[in-house]
Amino acid sequence: MSSPRRVAITGLGLVSPFGGSIEDFFTRISQGESAIRLYQTTDEPRPLSVPAVCCDGFDPAVRLGKSLASTMDRFTQLGVAAAFDAWEQAGFSRAEKPSQPDFGVSWGTALGGTQTFEKGYRDLWQHGRERLSPLSVVLGMNNAASAQIAIQLGLGNSCLSYTVACASAAAAIGEAYERIRNGNATVMLTGGSDATLSYGVVRAWEAMRVMATADENSATSACRPFHAERCGLVLGEGAAALVLEEWEHAVARGAPILAELAGYGASCDHSHLVRPAAEGQVRAMQQALDRAGLQPDEIGYVNAHGTATREGDPVEVSALRKLFGERAGQLPVSASKSMHGHLMGASGAIEALVTVLALQHDTIPPTAHLDRIDPACEGVRHVTGSALRGTGLRAALSNSFAFGGSNAVLAFRAA
Numbered sequence: 001m002s003s004p005r006r007v008a009i010t011g012l013g014l015v016s017p018f019g020g021s022i023e024d025f026f027t028r029i030s031q032g033e034s035a036i037r038l039y040q041t042t043d044e045p046r047p048l049s050v051p052a053v054c055c056d057g058f059d060p061a062v063r064l065g066k067s068l069a070s071t072m073d074r075f076t077q078l079g080v081a082a083a084f085d086a087w088e089q090a091g092f093s094r095a096e097k098p099s100q101p102d103f104g105v106s107w108g109t110a111l112g113g114t115q116t117f118e119k120g121y122r123d124l125w126q127h128g129r130e131r132l133s134p135l136s137v138v139l140g141m142n143n144a145a146s147a148q149i150a151i152q153l154g155l156g157n158s159c160l161s162y163t164v165a166c167a168s169a170a171a172a173i174g175e176a177y178e179r180i181r182n183g184n185a186t187v188m189l190t191g192g193s194d195a196t197l198s199y200g201v202v203r204a205w206e207a208m209r210v211m212a213t214a215d216e217n218s219a220t221s222a223c224r225p226f227h228a229e230r231c232g233l234v235l236g237e238g239a240a241a242l243v244l245e246e247w248e249h250a251v252a253r254g255a256p257i258l259a260e261l262a263g264y265g266a267s268c269d270h271s272h273l274v275r276p277a278a279e280g281q282v283r284a285m286q287q288a289l290d291r292a293g294l295q296p297d298e299i300g301y302v303n304a305h306g307t308a309t310r311e312g313d314p315v316e317v318s319a320l321r322k323l324f325g326e327r328a329g330q331l332p333v334s335a336s337k338s339m340h341g342h343l344m345g346a347s348g349a350i351e352a353l354v355t356v357l358a359l360q361h362d363t364i365p366p367t368a369h370l371d372r373i374d375p376a377c378e379g380v381r382h383v384t385g386s387a388l389r390g391t392g393l394r395a396a397l398s399n400s401f402a403f404g405g406s407n408a409v410l411a412f413r414a415a
Contacts, residue, residue: 010255031386060081080149100187177261180244186245192239194238242349262413279319292395302380336365367383398410
């Protein structure tokens, strides 16, 4: 039996609430800058006013062309734009579709085309229309983003979609890694996208009482993972994409190798729909380390799931303490959701991208607004204020833990 193949990361793509380039995005989160703002609407059954993260500068007609954008829900528009950018950074041409049948797609989304379906419900029940758009099903289906990416780029190996709540994109990336590692694909375009700011979705999350509250003055600091006074998560929209490639194939074509995706772990808590369990999280992290051939003391950074919920944050810190033992107190940990919000099914992708950039720049971004740590979240080295630079970072983990008990962890090495 042949040995597992190494997996290189050769392209990154991003549509974020910060706008601008990936380098600008990383500079801003390294400075602890928040993209969270007060999201307000007045044309709903009841006005909305919640802290949220919006990609206001994203114009799908400009990024994708008006004709193509019109055939997509917003979550697909965001995803395809990020995928195109990653594809081009990896040195592939959108104009020349690959003839190889071993290039594929693996994509994550938690909610899919909620905006398409909400518009349909409004048309039926609010506006009294008898017929919906004939594109409603294909725009709203959860595999619309992966299908459009495959169609637009000619990727014929596989077209896979993963929906496991907040771990969707991390699972999609991990399963793409497995396909390359086991010889079932050579290149996989992977990542995730979500557009969660439809009226019904926001109201549903409000009803769970896990969303942060804020006013105009406090919105930017509404998401405070590990803080003693944290009050919940902040919803957002966006997308991130990675091109994964069999290492020797990337070297042979002279592709830029940004980092190595070295390991992937997945587990299920199998205990509760919304209450996380440290034991399941430990299993996923340990599996990622084992696949990567890494020891806990080789990990120099953990990009935490860190949603700023009262229950979730202490459980994740407990899992880190159990896995890393006495060294946990020196282990740099930060939660970038404090700045880009919780992008649901896209979170694992944007946090994987942050982790790759941290390795590239030897720079660990902070958890923003963390000026008073909850005693229940102590026991690790929280990075606060501004970035931690020049630590000699060589390996890192990115954690994604979801409702339903699904855990997905990605292990990265510097190139």
